[in-house]
Amino acid sequence: MTDAASEGRSLLGLEGMARPALEQLLARAAAWKRSLEGGTVKPVLEGRFVANMFFEDSTRTRSSFEMAAKLLGAEVLNWTARGSSTSKGETFLDTVRNVAALGVSAMVIRHTESGCAQLAARAVAVPVVNAGDGSHEHPSQGLLDAFTLLERWGRLDGRTVVICGDVLHSRVARSNLFALKALGARVVLCAPPTLMPPGFDALCDTCHALDEVVADVDAVMLLRVQLERMSEAFFPSAGEYARRFGLTAARAARMKPDALVLHPGPINRGVELSPEVADGPRSLVLQQVANGIPVRMAILERACA
Amino acid sequence: MSGTVLFRGGRLLDPLHGVDGVRDVLVQDGRVSAVGAFLEAPAGAEIVDASGLWVVPGLVDLHVHLREPGEEGKETILTGSRAAVAGGFTTVVAMPNTKPVNDAPGVTAFVLQRAREAGLCRVLPAGAITRGLKGEELTDFGSLQAAGCVCLTDDGRPVMSAGIMRRALQWSSQFGLPVMVHEEDLTLSAGGVMTEGLRASRLGLRGIPPSAEVAMVARDLVLLEEVRGSRLHVAHVSCEASVRLIREARRRGLAVTAEVAPHHFSLTDAAVEGYETHARMNPPLRLDRDVAALREGLADGTLDAVATDHAPHGVLDKQVEFSRSMNGVVGLETALPLTLALVGQGVLPLLRAVEVLTAGPARCFGLQAGHLGVGAAADVTLLDPDERWTVDAAAFESKSRNTPFQGMEMTGRVVQTWVEGRRVFARTRKGRLE
Numbered sequence: 259m260t261d262a263a264s265e266g267r268s269l270l271g272l273e274g275m276a277r278p279a280l281e282q283l284l285a286r287a288a289a290w291k292r293s294l295e296g297g298t299v300k301p302v303l304e305g306r307f308v309a310n311m312f313f314e315d316s317t318r319t320r321s322s323f324e325m326a327a328k329l330l331g332a333e334v335l336n337w338t339a340r341g342s343s344t345s346k347g348e349t350f351l352d353t354v355r356n357v358a359a360l361g362v363s364a365m366v367i368r369h370t371e372s373g374c375a376q377l378a379a380r381a382v383a384v385p386v387v388n389a390g391d392g393s394h395e396h397p398s399q400g401l402l403d404a405f406t407l408l409e410r411w412g413r414l415d416g417r418t419v420v421i422c423g424d425v426l427h428s429r430v431a432r433s434n435l436f437a438l439k440a441l442g443a444r445v446v447l448c449a450p451p452t453l454m455p456p457g458f459d460a461l462c463d464t465c466h467a468l469d470e471v472v473a474d475v476d477a478v479m480l481l482r483v484q485l486e487r488m489s490e491a492f493f494p495s496a497g498e499y500a501r502r503f504g505l506t507a508a509r510a511a512r513m514k515p516d517a518l519v520l521h522p523g524p525i526n527r528g529v530e531l532s533p534e535v536a537d538g539p540r541s542l543v544l545q546q547v548a549n550g551i552p553v554r555m556a557i558l559e560r561a562c563a
Numbered sequence: 564m565s566g567t568v569l570f571r572g573g574r575l576l577d578p579l580h581g582v583d584g585v586r587d588v589l590v591q592d593g594r595v596s597a598v599g600a601f602l603e604a605p606a607g608a609e610i611v612d613a614s615g616l617w618v619v620p621g622l623v624d625l626h627v628h629l630r631e632p633g634e635e636g637k638e639t640i641l642t643g644s645r646a647a648v649a650g651g652f653t654t655v656v657a658m659p660n661t662k663p664v665n666d667a668p669g670v671t672a673f674v675l676q677r678a679r680e681a682g683l684c685r686v687l688p689a690g691a692i693t694r695g696l697k698g699e700e701l702t703d704f705g706s707l708q709a710a711g712c713v714c715l716t717d718d719g720r721p722v723m724s725a726g727i728m729r730r731a732l733q734w735s736s737q738f739g740l741p742v743m744v745h746e747e748d749l750t751l752s753a754g755g756v757m758t759e760g761l762r763a764s765r766l767g768l769r770g771i772p773p774s775a776e777v778a779m780v781a782r783d784l785v786l787l788e789e790v791r792g793s794r795l796h797v798a799h800v801s802c803e804a805s806v807r808l809i810r811e812a813r814r815r816g817l818a819v820t821a822e823v824a825p826h827h828f829s830l831t832d833a834a835v836e837g838y839e840t841h842a843r844m845n846p847p848l849r850l851d852r853d854v855a856a857l858r859e860g861l862a863d864g865t866l867d868a869v870a871t872d873h874a875p876h877g878v879l880d881k882q883v884e885f886s887r888s889m890n891g892v893v894g895l896e897t898a899l900p901l902t903l904a905l906v907g908q909g910v911l912p913l914l915r916a917v918e919v920l921t922a923g924p925a926r927c928f929g930l931q932a933g934h935l936g937v938g939a940a941a942d943v944t945l946l947d948p949d950e951r952w953t954v955d956a957a958a959f960e961s962k963s964r965n966t967p968f969q970g971m972e973m974t975g976r977v978v979q980t981w982v983e984g985r986r987v988f989a990r991t992r993k994g995r996l997e
Contacts, residue, residue, distance in 0.1 A: 273765065350884060371884040372767035373838030392886070394767030429767060456770060457761025490753070 267364075267385040267561045270375045271395035272436040280404070280440055286556035287405050287549075294329070294552060301331025303562055306363040311337040312389070313350065313369040318523060318547065319389050319398070323366045326554035332562070335362060350374065351381050358382035364561040367391070372429075385561040393427045399522055400433025402553040404441055406546050407477060410518060415442035420471050422448040422503055423481030423530055424492070426455050430522045431481055435462060446471055450503065452492045467502055472509050477518040480505055480530045496529050503530065510535045518542055567591050568984055569604045570943060573613025577620060578918035579934035588618060590941040593983035598937060613945055616978060619917050621653025621684075621942025622899065623924040623933045625743075625822055626718070626798060626870035628891070629655075629686070631677060632670070633662025638875040638962045640674065643895070644683035646873070646961035648988035650895040651977040653942035654685040654925075654932045655873075659696070660719040666691035666702045668710035675711050683987045684980075685932070685942075687713045692731050692742060696720050699727065701734055708738050713928050716743035718798055721779060723749060729786050732793035741794040741820070741928055744783055746805070747846065751775035756886050758832045758847040766838065768885065771847050773802040780805045784812045787819060796927055797821040799872050801846035803856035810865040820927040821860075822870035825894055825901040826967060828857045834967050840881040840888035841967045844874070858910045861919055868924035871898045875963030893961045897954060899946065900973035907974070941984040950976040 272280070293299045308327040312320050320336070327334045337357060348356075350369070357365060364385045367375055372392030379386040390396040404414070411417060419438055425431045425447050438445050439462065446463045447454065448471060454464060465471055472478065483499060493499045500506070505519065510532075519531070519540040527533045536543060568590040575586035575598070587602040588595060604610055629643035638646075640657070647655050657674055659665030665674060671688045678686035690707035694700045696717045704715060715735055722728040722744065735742050752775040757763050759770025780797060787795045800806060800821050809821050826844065831851055834842035842848055860866040874891025881888050902920055905911045911919070925933030932942060954971050956964035980988035 349879070349882075351882060369884070371886045373885045376838055377884065392767050393769075426764075432765070432767060455764030456759050456772075457764050460761055 267563060268379050269387045269397050269557055269561065270379055271388060272397045272400045272433045272440070273395065275436070275440060277440050280401070280437060283401060283556050283560065284405050284408060286559060287401070287553040290552035290555040291549070299329055302559060303327065303363070304331035306332045306562055307335055307361070308332045308558060308562070309335045309337055309357045309362040309365045311353070311357060311365055311367045313339045313367070313374070314390070316368050316390070319368060322547075322550040323389060323554050323558075326551050327558055329551070330555055330558060332363070332558070335360070351377065354378045354381055358384045364558060387557055387561055390429050392429065394429050395433045396429040397433050398550070398554055398557055399430050400437040401557070402546060402550045403434050403479065403520060403522070404437045405553050406520065406542050406549050407518070409545070409549070410542070413442065414438060417476040418444040418446060418474065419477045419479060420446040420448050420468070420475045421479045421481065422468055422505070424453045424483050424487065425449040425458070425481065426453040427484070427487070428481045434479060446475065448503065450493055450499070468505065468509060473512045473514070475517060476514065477520060478505055478513070479520040482522065482524060483526060483530050485526070500529050504532065505530065505535050506532045507534045510538070510540065513540065520546060522546065567605050567608040568611060568941070568981070569602060569608045570611045570613045570618055570945070573616045573618035573945065575618045575935070576914060576917045577935045578914045579922040580936055581914070583914055588935060588943065590984040593941055593985070595935050595937050595939050595941050598935065611945070611979070615947070616945045617948050619944050619946065620921040620933050620935050621944050621980065621982060622651045622920045623654040623930065624652045624871050624873070624895065624898070625656045625796075625868055625924045625927060627655045627657055627873040627895065628660065628875065629657045630875055631661065632673060637877055640677040640686060641681040642960065642962040643873070643875075644678065644681040644686065646893070646895040646959060647684045648980040648982070649960040649977065650897070651899045651944040651946060651980055652684060652895060653944065653980060653982045654687065654930060656687045656689050656713060656928065658716065658718045659689050659691040664691050664695050665689070665712070666694050666696070668706050671707060671710035671712055684982055687711070687930070689714045689716050689718070689743065691715070692717045692722055693727065698722050698724055701727070701731060704734055704738055704740060708740055712740070713930065714741045714743050714796065716745070716798065718743060718745045721745050721747045721749065725782055725786065728783060729790065732786055732790040732795070735794070736790060736792035739794070739929070741796045743796040743798050744779070745798050746776045746779035746783065748775050748778050751778065756843060756847070757835050758849045760832065760850060762832050762835065766835070773804060773849070776802050776846055777804040777808065780808050784808060784817065784819065787812070787817050794818045794820070799824045799827065799846055799870070800857065800860070800866060801827045801849050801853060803853045806856045806860040806865055810860065810863070813865060820867045821865065822868040822924065822927070823857050823861060823866045824872045825869060825898045826892055828854055828861065828905070829901050830967060838885040839967070840883070840885055841892060841965050841969070843885065843888050843890055844872070844892055845890040858905065861905070862911055862915065867919070867927050869898060869902050869919045870924060871895055873961075875961055876965045877963065881965050892965050892967055893959065893963050895961065896959050897966065897968050897973065899977060900975040903948070903975045941981060943981040944977060945979040946975055946977050948975050950974070952976055
């Protein structure tokens with residue numbers, strides 16, 4: 259990183275982040291949530307600019323970061339790949355350097371390619387918040403998922419969470435794996451052999467059928483399956499996938515009585531998650547979205563500190 | 564041609580003749596005329612004091628990308644030749660994936676013309692197996708050989724069609740030309756950017772499984788066995804299982820030779836950590852067990868040669884998103900110390916380490932190079948085996964800077980390089996002296 263001071267303020271990924279650092283961020287998120295509920299949010303970032311740089315389409319993450327920044331009093335510069343100089347052939351690093359030169363306090367970067375948050379953070383002194391880079395990490399999502407489970411359980415120690423779906427291509431799965439493990443939970447990855455990241459069995463338990471674990475876990479986190487993966491033969495059909503890895507009503511009925519269901523969205527209803535379960539009492543899907551705001555407020559507060 | 568030169572008092576390491584000892588080497592008219600202890604200097608001879616230095620045959624690199632014609636911003640035959648002689652290489656084989664591709668005698672002639680103009684080392688062209696490297700139609704092997712090509716390869720790309728590959732082996736057998744193969748099943752590597760495994764999974768980068776290489780090695784060994792009289796040379800072997808297959812084929816007497824790149828026996832995929840684009844190449848850096856197998860293959864003779872796969876790229880090809888960066892690293896100016904390091908680590912005896920850079924590669928392609936017997940071309944490299952130096956890419960003779968070894972400490976450095984009895988490189992305090 260070019261600026262040592264920004265190192266502790268950037269959020270590039272959750273891998274390697276120690277439990278106290280995670281807990282500190284989550285405690286700030288909890289404080290912001292209380293302020294939001296009490297209507298007592300202080301605009302601590304008034305007069306600051308946050309750049310929202312989305313080199314990959316996103317609506318919910320971009321909106322969530324934008325709301326978080328604005329609630330803190332910051333101005334938001336929205337920079338999208340389309341309609342910007344990126345589409346005129348400017349390199350990613352040039353764009354990042356130019357936005358840094360504008361004098362923003364933090365950059366929130368979403369990119370299609372793994373490693374781009376690190377690439378940007380090496381190039382500029384401004385703190386970088388990774389809003390999802392390729393198949394690598396999506397740390398704000400990992401934090402908000404941990405936050406949502408902590409709200410329910412108080413502690414993650416002794417709990418088992420299965421992350422099910424296209425783990426291979428999922429940055430959400432990676433960030434959750436690292437965060438939930440660091441916070442004391444046991445994580446099981448469930449994916450077809452074609453979509454399980456090679457070597458991850460060294461990090462946690464893995465399995466190839468949701469039925470093997472669904473009755474024993476405290477939460478099931480489904481991942482969005484991208485139907486275009488069929489073209490590369492990662493799975494033969496949505497039906498074949500859903501029969502083994504979809505959380506159907508029948509499978510959900512086998513879960514522990516108080517076990518929970520999460521999904522980072524957007525949901526392919528009827529593929530990885532049946533509508534009854536998505537809208538049912540176990541589902542935390544909308545709480546996840548709501549919790550995204552205070553978690554991202556904590557992340558931006560730390561970045562701009 | 565040149566006059567008379569006496570290399571005096573150096574430790575001669577000439578693996579082909581099993582020589583390791585203090586010898587004088589006398590050169591007349593570009594050829595070695597005598598080798599022995601305490602040779603008399605003929606009148607008028609230039610005397611090169613080699614005491615304290617190692618005298619080795621000029622190094623031979625079977626695998627370099629000199630980028631000319633077409634990508635002169637990355638390297639030219641002149642700058643690549645400078646990098647070669649600075650690294651101790653006096654013979655390099657230039658890959659045909661230029662723009663235009665060297666798939667016709669006119670391009671071969673151009674490369675040779677440029678090499679003559681550079682006048683530093685021998686640049687031997689490799690011709691393409693298929694027109695435009697498309698893997699579809701064979702080039703005119705006989706015409707390419709007549710124009711000066713020493714082997715055939717589509718390097719950078721595999722010959723995906725087994726049928727075309729079989730015909731290439733058959734057609735090449737008429738000319739005794741080795742067919743050098745870049746082994747990669749594109750349906751298995753499929754967009755991968757580093758070796759498959761835990762690290763790629765953690766970094767969220769698509770992996771290239773070993774099978775992408777190994778399955779093609781297996782295929783081509785099966786084809787080789789069917790096609791009598793053909794010769795196969797496997798480029799940049801990177802996987803443990805490939806070494807095993809080649810070893811077994813050699814044992815059964817198949818005409819297969821193989822090379823390994825210094826980065827593949829020196830580094831693992833750990834070098835990619837932090838999305839280091841200078842550690843991106845194809846085949847990718849592999850795992851510890853592969854590195855161990857490659858070293859064992861060099862030691863037991865399964866792998867004949869160290870070849871650099873010198874692949875210059877510009878800064879803009881590397882200072883980008885990892886998945887969008889170009890494959891390849893420069894290697895000519897670091898290969899010698901990286902190979903000698905294997906001696907210090909107990910992997911190779913010293914003469915074997917020199918052999919895999921000289922007589923070993925020369926034998927693969929039947930080149931008149933790589934030894935210093937009487938009558939041989941006087942291609943000589945003098946090196947200081949004890950000099951410690953730190954890799955500084957900015958000081959490279961190559962036009963490009965893409966090395967994964969930046970900042971690393973090396974032991975052993977080229978002091979002078981001679982081609983046909985003519986000094987083409989001498990290192991001074993300030994660097995090159997021509």
